[in-house]
Amino acid sequence: MLRPLTLLLALASWPVAQDISRAQGDETKIIALENLWNQMQINHDADAMGKILDRDFVLTDYDGTVMSKSQFLASIRDKSTQLTVEVSDDMKLHRYGDTVVVTGATREKGTEKEKPFSHQGRFTDTWIKKEGQWLCIASQLSLIGSRGNSCP
Secondary structure (H helix, E strand, O other): OHHHHHHHHHHHHHHHHHHHHHHHHHHHHHHHHHHHHHHHHHOOOHHHHHHOEEEEEEEEOOOOOEEEHHHHHHHHHOOOEEEEEEEEEEEEEEEEOOEEEEEEEEEEEEEEOOEEEEEEEEEEEEEEEEOOEEEEEEEEEEEEEEEEOOOO
């Protein structure tokens, strides 16, 4: 009697274990995408960035400027801003089905029109899963500290 019950409990928990494993895999992918985002900005790789942004993407920048996907990609292509450091840390993921909200800290250094700047801030990125792919739909940046120019 005990053996069939043990087997039944094991089978009942199998889908839960699969869901947990899948969720952990998705979270790992999103953290990797967040880190890749930083490298795409440093390298001015707007084409690669465009592939991880939803068509309805919107960014609210440090200074309150709101940009559409095309405006944000144009800002990445703009080589008058040169990032030497773009780092995200203290990331926390909050999952709601096929939506993940990432909060974290960001540090960046570089030059804008040859004038140096250094920023520390916080960010909130919202990712949605569409057709099996994670895409960022919204990003919000808040400035904590700054030296040099106010914003890149």
